[in-house]
Amino acid sequence: MEAILTPTLGNWLAALVTLMLFSILYKENPLYRIAEHLYVGASAAHGIVTTWNNTIKPAMTSMPTKGTWWEIIPMVVGLLIYFNMYRPYAWVARIPMGFWIGYNAALVLSARQVIPFLSQMTTAIKPLVAMTNGSFNLTQSINNILFVSIVLGVLIYFFFTVEHKGIFKYAANYGRLAIMIGFGASFGNTVMARISLLIGRLTFLFGNWLGLL
Amino acid sequence: MPWYKRLMGIDRRILYIIMVVGITVPMFSPLGLPVPEDVVAQAAYDYISNLPAGSNVLYSYDLSASGMTELKPTSDVFIDLSFQKGHNVYLMALWAEGNNFSSLWADPIAEKHGAVYGENYINLGFMVSFSAFLEQSRSDLHAALNGGIDKMGDKLSDFPMMKDVTKAADFDAVFSFNTGDPGPTAWIQQWNATEGIAILSACTSVSTPTMVNYYQSGLLKGNVGGLAGSAWSEFLHGTKGSATGGMDSQSLGHVIIILFLILGNIGYFASRAAGDVK
């Protein structure tokens, strides 16, 4: 098999898939559809194959040797989810769903998540009057005031049960403006990553495939 | 049609062509602009280079192919650095795709240093359920690693470098090359919050603000953010890799996007002045 499936042929296939998917930039077309369907099908299979090889198969082969027969129970519980496709007994599928949701909801709500929350709170605290070596530091003070006031403004913006009126209105508007500036910065800071991706793809096309680089 | 209407209605496909050309040209003839300094990447570099020889450093490839351009240069630099400093290098992946890259990127460097598998470095493979792994490894690392096997399926207990490493706390630092979750957040929540293990990260520039935030909160010891961070770590390491070269395409790409932004706004304000839009 390896004799036929050479790296060069592989590069051709990958380049074909790449160009067909890029064609969506022109408009949706039959070539895009072919690549899209191939990609979706292959990657969907990959998810199942890796789960089978990494989890289910090892668990089943180790049952007789390690005596972990109890593992059949959670596997059967997992299989109950397939009842979801059979309408009259679809409710049976709620058993694994309930199990997963319980576990995951608890992960969302655990003391472990509270620690980063409290830690973030401590880092929002800064002295409004900053001193460096015993003397007043104006720039740092202004920056600190800006920092703390933005955190507070943003928090107030997210008050849902307090009507945005009076001082709250000003604070919330200030928070919202800060959110826009902050998110604008995030946007600008992302451009670099996106260009990197295109560089990576162009390097593949011009270098690995056409050998021009 | 008035000029401003034409300016507002440029076909997006023309914009796309301009972008491809602008980014491709420097790939063939570099402009040679200087690399800007990056203090957070510097912190990561300093942290790893200050770990004494014999430290156990876990490099986790929590990434998909999309992170290749930005993360491979960093991986090259840090794996090389760790071998130079005589660390024990542990490789693993929280992402299935990362499992390929851990070998693809690190093995050539290990070979260059003449490192012995199982003594100087080892590949622990891919963890299907990251949350289960991170949890279980706190008490029993070997069991958590796919039931005690390495990437190739060999028994961990046969390797000398796994003898004294039996729980998460035995690692001195974890370095996550990541393109999303599970990544540093998971490591911090599970290993840093509970075991106090130092976590470092190399991320794409999308996640950089979040990671810098973590760094400032002390949750991360350092972060190599995006191509700029990679280029700076190449500079610190004294190598000129693909990150340094890619920075030129970056500069041009940024300028083009800003030009689009300005063009769009000129068109918008002109038509507003003409009373066409409110």
Added chain:
Amino acid sequence: MRRTLPAAITLITGLIVILKDIFISPAFNKLVQDYLVRSITLSTATAVGLGGISLIRVHSRRVARKREGWYNSIILIFGFALLMILGVVLEGGHNSPTYNWFYQNTAVAGSSTVFSLLCFYIGSAAYRAFRARSLEAGALLISASVVMLGSTSIGAAISPMLPKAKVWIMDYFNTPVIRGVALGVALGAFAQGARNLFGIERGYMAE
């Protein structure tokens, strides 16, 4: 039975996990680890085929009824079946060279390509949607431009102030905004977890 049993399972499972996080008892912790966490892994793994079944069901029906674009569905089923068979039958499964050849050159190539489309979309979004319609939109636009220029070598060449302005915006606007939003998000997420745990929200059980 149809509602109480799943709700009870949710609550009990959740409480065990929460208790484990609060009180450290090594024996209890190990028990939860060895059985509960492992059960989650296994039950999720056995359920993974459901997605595949849904996908193949939709597309095989499309082929059977010769609906528009049915030949694309054949390609999808082909790609799916090929990797399924190779991944299960071949020695080494998804680590075997043959499997990897197909996977790398279809799915991985596809992944990098679709991801890199973002570069183009950022360009068209900058042109189309980034208009200073209001004070807020203007603020968004200006901070994005400054940060964009400040990130690259060209920005530094235009004015040494730009990289400094970028760092200042990131440190004193971006960071506190993300922190403020994250604090709210954390509180919201706790409430969301509690609503699901205590069965206050269970839309999937209405039938």
Added chain:
Amino acid sequence: MTPFMQNISDGLRPMLEGWLYTSGNFGLTSTLFLIIYVSALLIMVKNARTGGSMPKVRRIAGLDAVDEVVGRATEMGRPVLYSPGIGDLSAADTLASFNVLGHVAKLIAKYDARLIVCNRQPNVQPVTESVVRAAYFEVGKPDAYREDDVRFLTNDQFGYAAGVVGIMNREGVSALVMFGLFYAESLVFAEAGNQAGAIQVAATSSTSQTPFFIVACDYCLIGEEIYVAGAYLGQDRVRLATIVVQDWGKQFTLAVIVLGTLVSTFVSITGGKGNMIIDLLKLY
């Protein structure tokens, strides 16, 4: 740490060690916070169930848009595409998304329009199926539910994105409703959606993706707003009650930061060291 807090912390350590949370952390403030927060939540829920008075929730523009967008889609006779994001069940955003999906599905069922749901996670797929089926059942049109319209695409992040873009174009989707955890594919959906002529409403708690949604989508929810969406859209008293507790949490956070900042400023001016408020919080 201030000497006073150091004494307290040293005194408490032997008592708590081996019991509360972890070896590295105290687990004191985190546990306390969790217990108080959840208790407050449960008390408010009980209060709401027995008919206590409820504060009003302010308007959230992005959420009001959901009904409008679905309505417009119906008028045009084109389908609505719903994405619950790419997170699995362990993401709070995904859990929040189910409630919004339920609301959207009910509207669609009522208007006899068409809803397409695209999933990326195998274990989210059955839950969304149940939610949509339940919604059709509740509206009294169980037979109008089409199982082929709640689809699983692929576990692959960008494979999922490629699939959604294709479906958007081929099915002539008029509106794209995205509630859940999104990563880089956010902008692919938003821009490709725009090019396909769909109106977009988006919500995610991910701070790295919200900027793209703000720029490229017609309506966008920010941060915590996604966690109030279900209650807001359903106008359900019991769930609205939990929003009040979320607000108390924020007021508490605000108070702590203000107090901490005052102490910090005082310490800074007098040239002292440490901050008791921070030390106290750090008993987490």
